[in-house]
Amino acid sequence: xxxxxxxxxxxxxxxxxxxxxxxxxxxxxxxxxxxxxxxxxxxxxxxxxxxxxxxxxxxxxxxxxxxxxxxxxxxxxxxxxxxxxxxxxxxxxxxxxxxxxxxxxxxxxxxxxxxxxxxxxxxxxxxxxxxxxxxxxxxxxxxxxxxxxxxxxxxxxxxxxxxxxxxxxxxxxxxxxxxxxxxxxxxxxxxxxxxxxxxxxxxxxxxxxxxxxxxxxxxxxxxxxxxxxxxxxxxxxxxxxxxxxxxxxxxxxxxxxxxxxxxxxxxxxxxxxxxxxxxxxxxxxxxxxxxxxxxxxxxxxxxxxxxxxxxxxxxxxxxxxxxxxxxxxxxxxxxxxxxxxxxxxxxxxxxxxxxxxxxxxxxxxxxxxxxxxxxx
Amino acid sequence: xxxxxxxxxxxxxxxxxxxxxxxxxxxxxxxxxxxxxxxxxxxxxxxxxxxxxxxxxxxxxxxxxxxxxxxxxxxxxxxxxxxxxxxxxxxxxxxxxxxxxxxxxxxxxxxxxxxxxxxxxxxxxxxxxxxxxxxxxxxxxxxxxxxxxxxxxxxxxxxxxxxxxxxxxxxxxxxxxxxxxxxxxxxxxxxxxxxxxxxxxxxxxxxxxxxxxxxxxxxxxxxxxxxxxxxxxxxxxxxxxxxxxxxxxxxxxxxxxxxxxxxxxxxxxxxxxxxxxxxxxxxxxxxxxxxxxxxxxxxxxxxxxxxxxxxxxxxxxxxxxxxxxxxxxxxxxxxxxxxxxxxxxxxxxxxxxxxxxxxxxxxxxxxxxxxxxxxx
Numbered sequence: 001x002x003x004x005x006x007x008x009x010x011x012x013x014x015x016x017x018x019x020x021x022x023x024x025x026x027x028x029x030x031x032x033x034x035x036x037x038x039x040x041x042x043x044x045x046x047x048x049x050x051x052x053x054x055x056x057x058x059x060x061x062x063x064x065x066x067x068x069x070x071x072x073x074x075x076x077x078x079x080x081x082x083x084x085x086x087x088x089x090x091x092x093x094x095x096x097x098x099x100x101x102x103x104x105x106x107x108x109x110x111x112x113x114x115x116x117x118x119x120x121x122x123x124x125x126x127x128x129x130x131x132x133x134x135x136x137x138x139x140x141x142x143x144x145x146x147x148x149x150x151x152x153x154x155x156x157x158x159x160x161x162x163x164x165x166x167x168x169x170x171x172x173x174x175x176x177x178x179x180x181x182x183x184x185x186x187x188x189x190x191x192x193x194x195x196x197x198x199x200x201x202x203x204x205x206x207x208x209x210x211x212x213x214x215x216x217x218x219x220x221x222x223x224x225x226x227x228x229x230x231x232x233x234x235x236x237x238x239x240x241x242x243x244x245x246x247x248x249x250x251x252x253x254x255x256x257x258x259x260x261x262x263x264x265x266x267x268x269x270x271x272x273x274x275x276x277x278x279x280x281x282x283x284x285x286x287x288x289x290x291x292x293x294x295x296x297x298x299x300x301x302x303x304x305x306x307x308x309x310x311x312x313x314x315x316x317x318x319x320x321x322x323x324x325x326x327x328x329x330x331x332x333x334x335x336x337x338x339x340x341x342x343x344x345x346x347x348x349x350x351x352x353x354x355x356x357x358x359x360x361x362x363x364x365x366x367x368x369x370x371x372x373x374x375x376x
Numbered sequence: 377x378x379x380x381x382x383x384x385x386x387x388x389x390x391x392x393x394x395x396x397x398x399x400x401x402x403x404x405x406x407x408x409x410x411x412x413x414x415x416x417x418x419x420x421x422x423x424x425x426x427x428x429x430x431x432x433x434x435x436x437x438x439x440x441x442x443x444x445x446x447x448x449x450x451x452x453x454x455x456x457x458x459x460x461x462x463x464x465x466x467x468x469x470x471x472x473x474x475x476x477x478x479x480x481x482x483x484x485x486x487x488x489x490x491x492x493x494x495x496x497x498x499x500x501x502x503x504x505x506x507x508x509x510x511x512x513x514x515x516x517x518x519x520x521x522x523x524x525x526x527x528x529x530x531x532x533x534x535x536x537x538x539x540x541x542x543x544x545x546x547x548x549x550x551x552x553x554x555x556x557x558x559x560x561x562x563x564x565x566x567x568x569x570x571x572x573x574x575x576x577x578x579x580x581x582x583x584x585x586x587x588x589x590x591x592x593x594x595x596x597x598x599x600x601x602x603x604x605x606x607x608x609x610x611x612x613x614x615x616x617x618x619x620x621x622x623x624x625x626x627x628x629x630x631x632x633x634x635x636x637x638x639x640x641x642x643x644x645x646x647x648x649x650x651x652x653x654x655x656x657x658x659x660x661x662x663x664x665x666x667x668x669x670x671x672x673x674x675x676x677x678x679x680x681x682x683x684x685x686x687x688x689x690x691x692x693x694x695x696x697x698x699x700x701x702x703x704x705x706x707x708x709x710x711x712x713x714x715x716x717x718x719x720x721x722x723x724x725x726x727x728x729x730x731x732x733x734x735x736x737x738x739x740x741x742x743x744x745x746x747x748x749x750x751x752x
Binding site: 042043044046047048049050067071072076079080086087088298299301315316317319320322323324326327329330331332333334 | 418419420422423424425426443447448452455456462463464674675677691692693695696698699700702703705706707708709710
């Protein structure tokens with residue numbers, strides 16, 4: 001057992017790849033890892049009910065501090081007794097720190113040691129986010145896992161900037177630890193930065209993991225770099241992360257990135273891909289993406305993804321979903337989103353099964369044969 | 377038993393009002409009357425899954441011939457084995473004739489004896505809808521109840537125009553009967569017109585009901601006229617409709633209009649009100665409408681409609697739904713729409729209970745006390 005409100009239970013290591021099967025325990029239940037976390041940016045997984053997300057097998061979702069801070073405001077969520085109660089989600093929740101959104105809105109000169117000045121994307125009002133403020137908001141929201149306020153380095157970044165940035169991320173982590181008011185109920189994860197420089201990744205990993213925290217994340221990758229670099233960064237970072245804590249790879253991703261992350265020992269992932277693609281009428285399948293609004297599906301009366309067991313594929317034809325999307329019917333977006341979230345949750349289940357059976361390497365090879373075949 | 381695929385079973389007449397409780401039997405099950413039919417314009421009740429609509433207690437939904445004709449096209453629905461199969465709705469379906477939409481798009485000079493010329497609202501293409509074409513499309517769609525192609529008189533209309541119009545509606549009905557290819561599976565309802573002129577209503581009712589059809593509808597009211605006129609038209613039309621057939625009041629409506637229709641012996645109603653209001657973040661309650669996006673609900677952590685037993689009210693607060701609507705989250709519209717459909721279906725259940733207990737007059741008086749109280 002752990003002193004932390006969130007802890008990692010190791011179950012099995014895949015003899016073929018070294019990937020790990022485990023379980024993360026939180027104050028709102030546990031979930032099997034490697035796990036995909038659907039994103040509910042504004043306290044709602046876009047288009048889905050909490051029951052739908054839960055029935056699909058999600059044990060944890062992610063929500064965004066920045067968005068909830070601006071709307072409805074963290075005080076309102078606190079008055080509603082926290083995010084779980086506010087959105088009626090009975091499973092675990094992770095909130096990010098707001099950093100990722102804020103850095104994309106801020107000018108370089110507005111990033112200072114104290115925090116980040118930026119303008120609201122809603123009304124243009126001037127705001128200031130600091131490690132302390134991020135903790136205050138996340139304490140209000142009350143997620144099971146909260147993230148340290150880190151500096152998100154853009155890609156590409158110069159070495160000297162990336163170094164200063166990762167060092168600041170460590171100093172900010174200490175301020176987060178210092179100002180975190182609910183350590184017995186909410187687990188604070190530190191974030192390893194270092195851009196695309198292996199030695200900075202190592203430096204950051206050593207500094208961040210030197211702080212005794214319930215979990216650690218890899219930030220600042222999957223930000224536009226080539227896949228080789230992405231893999232290299234995971235390869236040089238994961239071995240420096242403790243084995244007895246959950247490892248979270250932020251903002252990932254596509255099926256192949258999820259699989260590569262899992263193979264390398266990552267436990268948790270999140271990405272807006274399934275919801276965003278769903279809203280655009282595109283679905284994920286073992287044979288790549290399908291653009292369901294395409295004319296080729298106009299008279300396809302079979303399921304969107306033959307063989308898929310999800311609600312959308314069991315009950316509706318590709319032709320019907322295409323019609324709904326062409327006609328701007330909300331239900332079409334619901335069905336595509338439902339399928340995509342189900343697909344990624346199910347993909348992680350297949351990854352976990354392969355780990356349990358010591359055959360993740362073989363399974364991956366087989367999966368890629370189809371995946372890199374014909375895409376729409 | 378009846379020779380028609382759809383027939384009316386009378387259960388009870390309210391001794392206090394004369395309102396009738398019954399059951400309409402169709403090839404896809406039966407439903408209790410007076411009944412509200414949620415509208416699924418484009419083969420989807422906006423935002424809802426078929427299971428949600430069914431679980432709320434809807435036995436029949438309405439879908440629009442005009443919209444499905446243009447998109448995806450009736451041939452595609454026919455190839456999908458009809459609308460029930462296409463949209464996976466297991467209950468009954470009624471399709472309108474397309475007339476209502478077409479008349480709103482056509483210029484007066486384009487309304488001729490043969491049919492109506494108009495331009496598609498999607499791509500501006502020139503189209504021609506006739507009684508025969510409406511029947512062909514509705515036979516393709518395969519709904520349990522199909523509607524005659526009638527001339528929808530605008531309000532206000534001059535007497536001479538209204539008279540010519542109702543006479544043409546009767547001639548068009550004969551062409552519909554003649555061209556209807558599936559009378560053993562689909563019940564064709566005739567539509568009584570006559571604008572706001574009692575003698576024309578009588579003339580039309582006599583002519584339309586002289587045709588032996590499985591059901592009859594009142595068309596051309598609730599088109600902007602004062603409520604008094606609305607009630608007067610129902611009062612002078614319903615008594616001329618056969619007692620052993622379902623009576624359908626088209627495009628109605630608000631709670632008070634539904635109740636007044638039921639009191640006067642109408643069995644079936646449809647309206648886009650609950651879905652349209654839901655999409656704008658407004659809900660129906662016993663105490664009138666509530667604009668949930670209003671600031672007053674920002675910290676209202678109770679249900680949107682206290683005492684309501686619907687999924688939305690049982691599981692989420694007004695504050696949460698308001699947040700979703702302000703943040704343009706699809707799920708907020710789903711919750712408001714869900715509540716509104718549930719509200720009207722449940723309202724009809726309460727009306728049916730009051731009929732069964734011979735107290736619809738008392739119930740109505742009680743209901744109106746709250747209803748005409750404080751509205752948002």
